[in-house]
Amino acid sequence: MKILIVDDNVAIQEIIKDILVDEGHNVRVAGTAAEAVQKVSDFNPDVVVLDSKVGDDDGFHILSEISADRTxxxxxxxxxxxxxxxxxxxxxxxxxxxDKPFRSSDMIDALRTIQEADRTEETVSTEKARNKPKKGLFRRRSKDDVPMDGTLEEDGLTFGRSYVIFEQVPRGIYRFVNLFIQDKCDVLIVTAGKAKAVKERFSYDSIEVLSLSGRGKSGTMDIQELGTMTANIRHFIEGHERPVVIFDTFGEIIAVDGINMSFLMLQQLMSGKSRACTFGISVDPTVLTKKDMAILMHNTIEYKIQE
Incomplete structure (x- = not known):
């Protein structure tokens, strides 16, 4: 494996490098955040051994930079x-x-855990490919193959694409949701508001609501737990035929988790979806820079609600 060590302590760099080289790995080192970003780009490591503090830089800030273009x-x-x-x-x-100080066996065990997880994932992928229906005259047509008709096309929408609505108050996004409800899609609304208030806008049987709060109070999810949030949304997508995921107040997620991690979560959801899915995002444009808006629109289409 190609492994990059990111630590500003030269002695620790050498200790870890010796352990990994003895195990047969290809190893590089970086002592600063800037060097880490450059080495990730040039070396393209499989694994990064990252200190939680590198000089004056927080390790998690470094992680957000080196992982920007990688899953x-x-x-x-x-x-x-x-x-x-x-x-x-x-x-x-x-x-x-x-934990520091660590033993050689701790490092070796951590790498073996990663390698075993990779092998398991490869086995699952192979089984899925083996069981995938082959193309032919009698291939069953899936719902994703069937073109949409009716209200979506009339309003300039296509199921399976993702849209962003720039608005300071989430009003247009609820009219957007109604178009998909009418087309019998399965809708999940991720909101920083109260679930009951959101549901009252629609039929209780039409939507599911994932309500977020600062501390994950009863019946809500902690808005800072982006990994758990991602897992829940993926579970919804995998469990429904025509999933539509709506973020009605995405600016609240940005305010708590930061622009980089919030955008990273979106990118992971959109690139890792297991079936055709539409994402709808309502966000206050005043919390975004022009660069932020350009990044967001790289994977989405701006949708303007007709008055």
Whole structure:
């Protein structure tokens, strides 16, 4: 495996490098955030051994930079931390963690855990490919093959595409939702508002609501747990024939989790979906820079509600 060590302590760099080289791995080191970003781009490592603090830089800030163009399957992280620090449980990139000081066996065990997970994933993918129906005259046509007709096309929408509505108050997004409800799609609304208030806008049987709050109060999910949020949304997508996922107040997620991690979550959801799915995002444009808006619209289409 190609492994990059990101740590500003030269002695620790050498200790980890010796352990990994003895195990037959191809190893590089970086001592600063800028060097880490460059080495990830040039070396393209499979695994990054990342200290939680590198010089004056926070390790999680470095992680957000080096993972910007990579999925958790492409870049796996082993986090080095102090004994009193807690490893985040909701960051999909962090596959293992080790307390300092560590033993050689701790590092080897962490890597083996990652390698075993990779082998399991490859086995599952192979089984799925083996069981996939073959193309031919009698191939069963799926719902995703059937063109939409009716209200969606009339309003300039296509099921399976993703849309963003720029608005300071989430009004247009609910009219957008109604178009998909009328077309008998399965709708999940991810909201920082109260679930009851959202549901009252529609029939109770028409939608599901994932309500977010600052501390994950009863009946809600902690808005900071992006990994758990992602898992719940993926579960919804996989469990429905025509899934539509709506973020009615995406600016609230940005305000709590930051623009980079919030956009990363969206990118993971859109690129990792298991079936055709529409995403609808309502966001206050005043919380975004022009660059932010351009990034968001790279994977979405701006939709303007007709008055």
């Amino acid at each position: 958790p399957e492409e870049l796996k992280v082993i986090l080095l931390k102090g004994g009193t620090e807690l490893a985040p449980t909701d960051n999909p990139y962090i596959k293992a963690s080790m």
